[in-house]
Amino acid sequence: MRLFTPEAMREADRKAAEMGYPSLLLMEWAGMKAARVYRELFGHRPAVVLAGKGNNGGDGLVLARHLLLEGVAVRVYAAEGQEGDALLARGALEAHGLDLRPLEEAAWGPGEVLVDALFGTGLRGPLEGLYAGLVDRVNASGLPVLSLDLPSGLPFSPHVRATATVAFAALKTPHLLVREACGRLFLAEIGLPRHLLEREDLPEVATPEALLPLLPRRPLTAHKGSVGRVGVLGGFRGEGLRYAGAPVLAALGAYRMGAGLVHLAVPEGTPLEPLEAVFHPVPGPTLPAMRVEALAVGMGGGPWGREWALKALEAQLPTVLDADALHPEVLEAYRRAGVRAVLTPHAGEAGRLLGKSPEEIAQDPLASARALAEATGQAVVLKGNPTVVAEGGRLSVNPTGNPALATGGTGDVLAGAIAALLAAGLAPFEAARLGVYLHGLAGDLLAEEKGVGLLAREVAEALPRAREALARNQAPLSLTRM
Ligand SMILES: NC(=O)C1=CN([C@@H]2O[C@H](COP(=O)(O)OP(=O)(O)OC[C@H]3O[C@@H](n4cnc5c(N)ncnc54)[C@H](O)[C@@H]3O)[C@@H](O)[C@H]2O)[C@@H](O)CC1
Numbered sequence: 418m419r420l421f422t423p424e425a426m427r428e429a430d431r432k433a434a435e436m437g438y439p440s441l442l443l444m445e446w447a448g449m450k451a452a453r454v455y456r457e458l459f460g461h462r463p464a465v466v467l468a469g470k471g472n473n474g475g476d477g478l479v480l481a482r483h484l485l486l487e488g489v490a491v492r493v494y495a496a497e498g499q500e501g502d503a504l505l506a507r508g509a510l511e512a513h514g515l516d517l518r519p520l521e522e523a524a525w526g527p528g529e530v531l532v533d534a535l536f537g538t539g540l541r542g543p544l545e546g547l548y549a550g551l552v553d554r555v556n557a558s559g560l561p562v563l564s565l566d567l568p569s570g571l572p573f574s575p576h577v578r579a580t581a582t583v584a585f586a587a588l589k590t591p592h593l594l595v596r597e598a599c600g601r602l603f604l605a606e607i608g609l610p611r612h613l614l615e616r617e618d619l620p621e622v623a624t625p626e627a628l629l630p631l632l633p634r635r636p637l638t639a640h641k642g643s644v645g646r647v648g649v650l651g652g653f654r655g656e657g658l659r660y661a662g663a664p665v666l667a668a669l670g671a672y673r674m675g676a677g678l679v680h681l682a683v684p685e686g687t688p689l690e691p692l693e694a695v696f697h698p699v700p701g702p703t704l705p706a707m708r709v710e711a712l713a714v715g716m717g718g719g720p721w722g723r724e725w726a727l728k729a730l731e732a733q734l735p736t737v738l739d740a741d742a743l744h745p746e747v748l749e750a751y752r753r754a755g756v757r758a759v760l761t762p763h764a765g766e767a768g769r770l771l772g773k774s775p776e777e778i779a780q781d782p783l784a785s786a787r788a789l790a791e792a793t794g795q796a797v798v799l800k801g802n803p804t805v806v807a808e809g810g811r812l813s814v815n816p817t818g819n820p821a822l823a824t825g826g827t828g829d830v831l832a833g834a835i836a837a838l839l840a841a842g843l844a845p846f847e848a849a850r851l852g853v854y855l856h857g858l859a860g861d862l863l864a865e866e867k868g869v870g871l872l873a874r875e876v877a878e879a880l881p882r883a884r885e886a887l888a889r890n891q892a893p894l895s896l897t898r899m
């Protein structure tokens with residue numbers, strides 16, 4: 418499934434029209450599907466529809482007609498000046514005897530449901546004046562809000578904060594980048610020819626269908642040496658400071674993702690955890706003899722992180738470079754040596770590497786991940802909400818994960834989990850997007866059960882459940898298709 422920009426969506430509409438597909442049919446389906454979502458969520462509660470003058474407003478007028486026909490009380494406040502399909506939608510609604518009222522008079526009361534059909538993909542800049550005021554009133558109303566296509570105002574501020582959003586034809590960038598504004602997400606097919614939605618040049622949304630084939634299969638004859646062995650190099654001890662837990666969490670992430678054996682190279686004095694690992698206690702940064710297929714380096718490495726990573730290069734193995742291993746000198750050395758790596762920065766680390774602030778990175782995670790992948794020649798996992806995976810020209814946006822994961826050590830678990838998938842033979846881009854998806858899903862399963870207050874080791878422990886959910890085709894995309 419591809420993530421569309423407004424321009425790409427318009428192009429698909431235009432191509433459909435050129436092929437003879439009437440755009441009015443698209444609008445009819447959009448409004449009808451949105452009315453179906455309305456009824457599913459709100460039954461017969463009275464609706465107040467706010468309709469702009471563009472096609473998003475047109476969708477709202479179609480929805481109003483369908484609700485009316487189903488016996489739902491509807492009041493419509495509409496902007497003046499509809500043209501084309503939206504004007505036809507207005508005529509069709511008025512033919513049913515409904516009087517449209519001016520948007521300036523928009524008002525609502527307790528028990529009503531607001532339908533936001535003010536603006537969709539045609540918005541050209543931040544809302545001002547009447548519209549900004551209306552959006553503020555909608556958000557302050559305390560009433561449920563169903564947004565059509567996009568919460569109006571996105572991707573700018575102010576914007577509507579919806580209870581639920583029905584995306585038409587495809588997900589658009591703001592649905593995942595400003596997820597919080599959308600509430601519960603529905604994706605409605607509106608009859609657009611499917612081939613117009615297959616755009617390999619657009620970012621991918623990592624869906625269970627796309628990821629399931631990547632899941633390493635385990636034959637009956639599997640043994641611990643055949644399913645992927647991981648080496649973890651991390652931790653730091655010096656000047657009263659110790660980072661001992663990070664490599665342990667990476668080892669747990671690797672085992673829970675299915676590694677057969679994990680070797681741990683950690684500073685002397687580090688607790689021998691987990692019991693299942695093979696330990697290589699080293700006083701300083703030296704790469705011990707490890708028989709492994711992939712490495713995870715840098716977690717809790719502190720000032721040793723850079724040296725750990727340069728040392729690890731000798732092994733010429735696919736490597737996850739995390740945390741303190743994310744250093745320009747390291748990245749340059751890996752590139753020169755032609756060793757393939759997955760980099761796992763959060764916005765702060767990515768910012769340091771790209772000479773930007775964390776805020777600038779988070780503002781456009783797609784562009785930031787792509788820039789770092791291009792600059793380093795490696796696969797990049799830019800962690801956050803959403804996490805974006807980039808390699809070469811490819812981009813993948815991850816739909817799983819939630820703020821309960823914002824707790825110390827969950828990134829270390831992720832690094833180990835991705836290393837286990839590399840060791841099982843997956844290419845860096847595939848290991849990264851599968852690892853990120855399952856790690857996020859583990860967080861989602863736990864958050865549903867326990868809410869906030871997770872421990873990173875619990876996220877590791879939930880990885881097998883996430884893996885099973887994907888294998889059994891029960892992994893939710895937290896997206897309802899209509
Ligand atoms: N395949 C599709 O994507 C389809 C799209 N449809 C709907 O059409 C929408 C796009 O319709 P439009 O292109 O008409 O655009 P919109 O309806 O989103 O908005 C366009 C209107 O907003 C005005 N406008 C733009 N920026 C503004 C600003 N900053 N302040 C005030 N006014 C502003 C424009 O002058 C124009 O009148 C989609 O979001 C979707 O809801 C559907 O009708 C069905 C088919």
Ligand SMILES: Nc1ncnc2c1ncn2[C@@H]1O[C@H](COP(=O)(O)OP(=O)(O)O)[C@@H](O)[C@H]1O
Pocket residue numbers: 763800801802804817818819820821822823824825826827828829830831856
């Ligand atoms: N608000 C959030 N929504 C979704 N995922 C989150 C959120 N906050 C953190 N995460 C995830 O948790 C992990 C945190 O990693 P990181 O910042 O490296 O933490 P640490 O260094 O403590 O391990 C990442 O996988 C990140 O995507």
Ligand SMILES: [K+]
Pocket residue numbers: 473533534535536537564565566567568569
């Ligand atoms: K809208």
